[in-house]
Amino acid sequence: MQVITKNLKNIKLAKGLLLNARQVNLPYLERSKSRQGYTFEDGEQVLINLPRGGIMRGGDVLVDEAGKFYLVCAMPEQILRVTSNNQLSLMRAAYHLGNRHIPIELGLNYLHLETDPVLADMLKQLGVDVSTESMPFEPEHGAYGGGHKHGHDETFAEDYAVAQSVFDSRHPQHDHDHDHDHCHNHDHSH
Known part of the structure; x- marks a missing residue:
């Protein structure tokens, strides 16, 4: 049984490379699972073993350990x-x-x-x-990637950089000396 270990998200491949790619037809719930078995109509089976936290989208290209391509189709x-x-x-x-x-x-x-x-x-x-x-069904991933994250998924750095650049564009850095009031009135004796 072949094991699929990579999802080439957002990578445009030459159409010729995908001519022999097998179609993996999955509804949304199944595309949101990173580890599962899949059986083609002819009985051939593959194991999908992708990094946790990602969601397969229609059009994504998966790659098994032997370098064979599979095209994800959103059912x-x-x-x-x-x-x-x-x-x-x-x-x-x-x-x-x-x-x-x-x-x-x-x-x-x-x-x-x-x-x-x-x-x-x-x-x-x-x-x-x-x-x-x-x-x-192709729902949004969310502002910081797909689903609930703790900062260890494959797109965290990219997602964080985008969020930080938006913040920085609205809150320009300033270089001057003064105290920044924290907008609350109590002593910090704790």
Whole structure:
């Protein structure tokens, strides 16, 4: 059994290299697992053993220990599609879903999320339109990479650098001597 150990995210390969790549067809939940077995229609099996914390996206190229390529395909699945003619209502829906840490796919005029009847009812009460669709689900990773992180994943340094550059652009460094008040009134005798 071949063992897949690498995900070539964001790397453009020549189409000729992918002509013989096998397709790994997975729904979102399976693409979020870094360690799992996969069986192709012809019965061939591979073991996916990727670094923890990553999510496979449709179009990602996986590589096994022998250097063979596999193309990740995001399978269609039942999702909720949230739309509204009122942008504020759509933003409010995104806020409430984000507050619950619900994975969502964002579009200019829509939100997609995994099917959940309780969330569908909540969204309808917020005044947005909710329908069920069958399509690939590609939710956002989050501001600092995919899922809950502790700073040891493969993209932490890059994600931190982006966040720091945004902070620095809004809070320019200053070189001068003065005390910085901490905006609280108590003694630091502890």
